[in-house]
Amino acid sequence: MVVIGTGLIGTSIALALRGRGSEVYLSDRDAAALAVAAEIGAGEPLPAEGLGGPVDLAVIAVPPAAVAVTLLDAQKRHLAEVYTDVASVKALPLAQAAELGCDLASYVPGHPLAGRERSGPSAARDDLFLGRPWALCPDERTSPAAVEAVEGLARLCGAMPVTVGAEHHDRSVALVSHAPHVVSAAVAARLTGADDTALGLAGQGVRDVTRIAASDPRLWIGILAANAEPVADVLEGVATDLAVAASLLRDGSEGAATHVADLLLRGNAGRARIPGKHGGEQGGYATVTVVIPDRPGELAMIFQAATIAGVNVEDVSIEHSPGRPVGVLELSVRPEEAARLADELRARGWSVPG
Numbered sequence: 001m002v003v004i005g006t007g008l009i010g011t012s013i014a015l016a017l018r019g020r021g022s023e024v025y026l027s028d029r030d031a032a033a034l035a036v037a038a039e040i041g042a043g044e045p046l047p048a049e050g051l052g053g054p055v056d057l058a059v060i061a062v063p064p065a066a067v068a069v070t071l072l073d074a075q076k077r078h079l080a081e082v083y084t085d086v087a088s089v090k091a092l093p094l095a096q097a098a099e100l101g102c103d104l105a106s107y108v109p110g111h112p113l114a115g116r117e118r119s120g121p122s123a124a125r126d127d128l129f130l131g132r133p134w135a136l137c138p139d140e141r142t143s144p145a146a147v148e149a150v151e152g153l154a155r156l157c158g159a160m161p162v163t164v165g166a167e168h169h170d171r172s173v174a175l176v177s178h179a180p181h182v183v184s185a186a187v188a189a190r191l192t193g194a195d196d197t198a199l200g201l202a203g204q205g206v207r208d209v210t211r212i213a214a215s216d217p218r219l220w221i222g223i224l225a226a227n228a229e230p231v232a233d234v235l236e237g238v239a240t241d242l243a244v245a246a247s248l249l250r251d252g253s254e255g256a257a258t259h260v261a262d263l264l265l266r267g268n269a270g271r272a273r274i275p276g277k278h279g280g281e282q283g284g285y286a287t288v289t290v291v292i293p294d295r296p297g298e299l300a301m302i303f304q305a306a307t308i309a310g311v312n313v314e315d316v317s318i319e320h321s322p323g324r325p326v327g328v329l330e331l332s333v334r335p336e337e338a339a340r341l342a343d344e345l346r347a348r349g350w351s352v353p354g
């Protein structure tokens with residue numbers, strides 16, 4: 001394989017592929033990004049003179065506006081049999097590739113729905129795509145063999161391939177990724193004028209809502225500009241809800257509170273529709289909460305206790321208590337296994353409230 005663009009996503013794919021035994025060559029116009037990716041074991045730099053023949057697959061992991069020119073260049077060099085990209089929008093690269101005269105039979109537009117708020121190869125992780133959807137947007141011009149190869153890539157990275165048309169993809173991600181990003185930025189932007197007391201009171205809620213606001217604005221302006229209309233449609237709906245909520249709160253009447261409660265209930269309902277682990281139903285798990293001292297080996301012993309109790313931990317999160325040497329661990333498990341795990345942990349001396 002060849003990975004062109006060794007930033008967060010390209011290097012994460014390269015690491016995942018290397019972990020599955022693939023031979024990976026790397027290319028980036030930024031020599032420092034290439035050097036870091038190679039240094040952390042993502043692959044070998046692609047020799048300037050090429051490899052003497054096409055590799056199976058080239059993954060183009062550059063910003064959306066650079067995908068089509070990068071594809072054309074790679075195809076001119078006959079770098080690979082099959083090409084895919086990972087850009088967060090799909091209609092733009094596909095239209096530009098057609099306009100530039102790229103070979104569309106061997107190009108499968110793709111988009112793994114996994115990422116981080118950090119950029120560059122040093123933020124890469126080989127497990128980034130585990131259990132995540134990976135959109136593929138072939139059309140009537142794409143060869144079935146190319147689609148099969150890129151489905152194989154997604155599966156090798158531990159992701160679930162999902163086939164969807166490019167326009168449909170872009171409208172969908174406007175709703176589930178791009179508009180939420182702008183909303184997160186808008187909430188975080190309110191904090192620039194906050195005083196130290198307010199910031200000192202920041203808890204997990206604001207951290208959850210603003211995590212993605214730490215992302216690279218240069219990358220995101222390219223994503224938003226390439227999906228402008230669908231994102232604007234969602235933002236207008238959000239803006240209406242917010243404006244109505246603000247005016248009702250000022251109104252202060254009991255009727256107004258009921259209307260605001262309606263927005264909160266719709267929020268509950270929307271959130272509950274987000275699929276859970278492996279695309280399954282969300283909310284099917286019970287949470288076992290454990291207070292853990294901050295000392296070596298504590299987590300390992302808790303997971304060992306879960307193993308002994310025969311309980312599979314489906315998900316895990318840790319909340320740190322600021323200034324205190326303890327944390328609160330939340331273990332998501334099947335509801336029928338929660339009491340067994342709680343008993344096992346209590347018997348071994350941990351504090352399991354509830």
Ligand SMILES: NC(=O)c1ccc[n+]([C@@H]2O[C@H](COP(=O)([O-])OP(=O)(O)OC[C@H]3O[C@@H](n4cnc5c(N)ncnc54)[C@H](O)[C@@H]3O)[C@@H](O)[C@H]2O)c1
Pocket residue numbers: 004005006007008009010027028029030033061062063064066070086087088089111112113114115116117118119120121219223
């Ligand atoms: N960040 C995310 O969470 C995320 C998730 C899924 C998909 N994506 C998509 O993946 C792509 C890469 O994003 P990233 O987060 O890895 O960004 P990044 O900034 O970490 O990496 C991009 C890399 O591409 C290189 N690059 C830029 N233009 C190039 C060109 N013309 N030729 C060769 N290399 C070039 C840069 O030097 C950089 O190393 C984007 O299209 C983005 O939309 C991002």
Ligand SMILES: O=C(O)C(=O)C[C@]1(C(=O)O)C=C[C@@H](O)C=C1
Pocket residue numbers: 087088112113114115116117176177178212215
């Ligand atoms: O979790 C994050 O940090 C992301 O930015 C991931 C996320 C997303 O919105 O889910 C962002 C953009 C990508 O195109 C794909 C995934």
